[in-house]
Amino acid sequence: MLSVLFVVVALAGCERLEDVGKAPQFSPVENGNEYFAMAATPMPAISEAPVPTERASLWSGSKASLLGDRRAAARGDILTVVIEIDDEAQISNSTGRSRSGSDSMGIPQLLGIPQRLDAELPAGASMAEAMATSSSHSYQGDGSVSRKEKLTLRVAATIIDRLPNGVLRIQGSQEVRVNFEVRELVVAGFVRPEDISRQNEITYDKIAGARISYGGRGQITDVQQPRIGQQVADILLPF
Template identity: 65%
Template structure:
């Protein structure tokens, strides 16, 4: 009975990750409890204060962010910017090593004040002190390795400023989900950016994001089929052969 309960609990635990899209498309991640939503709901401390000039009836110029030529770049907590991810990288590494070593040692004492002859009488038949020690060793090792990688990724995602650090650096976080039939594609971007690196179009490229973390994956029925079973993953981790 105990074994049956343990087996049923193991089956239920392995199916927890797939109950969300069992016979239906995977559900979207709720946005109201996300970090981005909390940042936009909390105004936080003002980043800077600008005294708006008095409005002149005949003037088209207004020194604020809503004007025609105003600076609309994200600068404070809750603002939104566009992250442009264009990764096209190639890497190729080749390494070859070879090592060889050999050694030979021999010590013979056929005549040493008659001592070997006296010892030979006490030794078993066939044993002699004439060739006392003879050692030999040889070792040879070689290795050859090669690494080749090719990555290409082009994406655009909107990110929210979740915090403004004391030195003025902006902490951003963005997520995007697209569902096609029974497969959900997820994109997550986090990192730190400088306000001066944000372009006039309110965009920033990924190579200007410090501690950038980009995750591009998905969940759904196709992903489940591509992943090995939990039992096989545990066996690969435990078995030493």
């Protein structure tokens, strides 16, 4: 068992050695759902001229016209997701509890029986004070939570599916490489066509089932993560 674990750790370390001195590579866009949605949807021919409603009118209902609706509505269309998260929460709780009690019991007179029993008891013992108990308990707890998050981003997303009820399923990703660090932004969820603005934008709070991920990979992220051996030790060691 230990030999197999050692081989796995060694192979993982060799794979990491291949990236020494190299910038992290971008994820290929051809493998994502966005590419398949756009590649499987035929684009309208550019040469098709919009047909005016009247001979002397410039109005046309097509997206190519000057006043046409260019909002994303079909599979393969692209829209902009605006992410502006500025959340702050503060919670403070305080709890206090105390309790005290005492009990005593004795039989000073009962047909002379306590006196006869006192003679048989050890010195100093008496049935007049047969039992006495006391208890005291106190508890106090304090807790507080303070959280503040702020994130402002914009990312282009693609409609990868249109559900039978008209709701659009979107997914978008963005990668930015600065020196040897790649910042990754991923957004996915479901939107209603009527929530998309005339600027072909939608805010994150109108995305149902929103999944927003902002992280990175590269030298800085690699240093912040514990080594593979340490992670394995944390899982296996019972201490």
